[in-house]
Amino acid sequence: MKKSLLKSKLKQIFLKHKLSKNHAEICSHYLTKAEILEAKGHGLARLKMYCDRIKAKVINPKPKIKIKKISSSISYINADNSIGYVSADIGIKQAIKNAKKTGIGLVAIKKSGHYGLSSFYAEQAVNNKLMVFCFTNAPAALAPHGAKKSLFGTNPICFGVPTGKVPFIYDASTSIINRGIIRRAEKLGLKIPYGVALNKKGKITTNAKEALTGTQLPIAGFKGSGLAWMVDILSGVLTGSSHGGKTKDPFDDFSGPQNMGHLFITINPKIFIGNRFVKEMQKNIKLVKKLPKAKGFSNIFYPGERKNKTYKKNLNKDISIPAKILREMEKLNAE
């Protein structure tokens, strides 16, 4: 399907589900973007879930989002249980504004929901010539080091920097492998690698189905577990949102809003060394890229480079949509 057609169909569906024109536009934009980036787990596969949650009144289609100004640098957003895309879009724009004015911005968002990829928002800050951290919590999927049950989300760390060329955007979960890979292995009847997940009884499993009902493991034992915990504190505790495993799974738990939290920190990277920053950043990347390569590598990519290649590759292509999702879209549009 053509991207413009997909986007307008999505917009129509969101409008039918009572979103404002502006919010329907924002949501269809990010959902389409996830598809272009081949981040299928954050794309159309979530459309029905959003609509279902609106019908169940655990997403507010007409949120009254309040932005509280704490200082010129710091803002606090109550998303009023909006779709995450909407509040995160408002939040990052505020964080950009704050850092442009004062050199540093800090924006906390509470009462939000799943917002897609952190890199969506990091990219906007970087395009505004800012350095940025994006943190979000997520439903329980990861066992803290020493536990045999999920509590942390796959809690990504996202960090972006302008380079004058393709943005440096690190965006990685603190789990050893992505949940999407396990879901795919389950569908295709494949085994998952040893040591990445536990079954319900707390034993290491290579069975994808068992892993999904069990728990994933964090990268590097206590190190990754500590990083996931850090993200839970930054996006959950600090922002006044759900934390400690209390974030509801958007697909399975309709007992209330997700109450997810996000935190954005934006920094003007020229604040210390001025225009030299971008030059030094380019020098930095060159120094890494010219290192002798390990076996099997012909290039050293910096974070964000591969995703950028995917984006460019798909930008002028149509988006292929599975029949099942096409039917879902038709149904949702007829509602």
Place this chain on the structure above:
Amino acid sequence: MKKSLLKSKLKQIFLKHKLSKNHAEICSHYLTKAEILEAKGHGLARLKMYCDRIKAKVINPKPKIKIKKISSSISYINADNSIGYVSADIGIKQAIKNAKKTGIGLVAIKKSGHYGLSSFYAEQAVNNKLMVFCFTNAPAALAPHGAKKSLFGTNPICFGVPTGKVPFIYDASTSIINRGIIRRAEKLGLKIPYGVALNKKGKITTNAKEALTGTQLPIAGFKGSGLAWMVDILSGVLTGSSHGGKTKDPFDDFSGPQNMGHLFITINPKIFIGNRFVKEMQKNIKLVKKLPKAKGFSNIFYPGERKNKTYKKNLNKDISIPAKILREMEKLNAE
């Protein structure tokens, strides 16, 4: 040796090496603290190196440290090639002051050197009821993902949060194992685990000696490599310090000052949810601790808990000093 005696001996040595009273006090304080924490690699083993670098004029014993105020939140420190402890001590105090005033502090330090453990500084912010990030770069020890040669330092990520009880302080390098463990394995003739280091030719080695002349590997492949890169950008590029593998090894390279960079970000955690913050933080820790334990675990520790136990255990004990270091100290004191 009694801690008070050790500290006064260290102070005397630093005074003989032309440090001011105040700076000699700061340096002897942190060196002693590293010993109490059993972080031997950051303790007395470094004393002779500091003195040697002063003699070689690549550490400035009488630095004119300048603090440039960029805003009430942001400061930029030129450490004038001081010992790292001195500039980091000044830097964290400034970052604390800034966050207390405005809710958020950002302090960059350039022309600095090795500063011991990041947790030294994180702890001070946490004791002032602040949340904190500490970043520092370090001499090349870690190969970027895809390379077979060191470029990044072991670049730790340090994050601290007040809990009302023992501080939550995450402080971990982005390498799979600490360099100190490899050095110890070399001394004792032990093998190191498979997959944590490469030899000079870029092949995985379990030989500690080969690992030391080769390179260590980052945690979790591209994920850890990206985090190490992030730390290099934050502490090196952003602050106007050495980066991209250019930080000099303090033991081996006397061709000039280290020009290391540090970055501190401090946040008042009450800024969004007020006094509820500490309560929520305690709830968060309780939720994690009460999870069913994995095999071999009787407790789930949060970052900083173990180090705090070590500190308390050793606080009223004397410090045992190897004969070799005692002789070094006598010599340095006689200079």
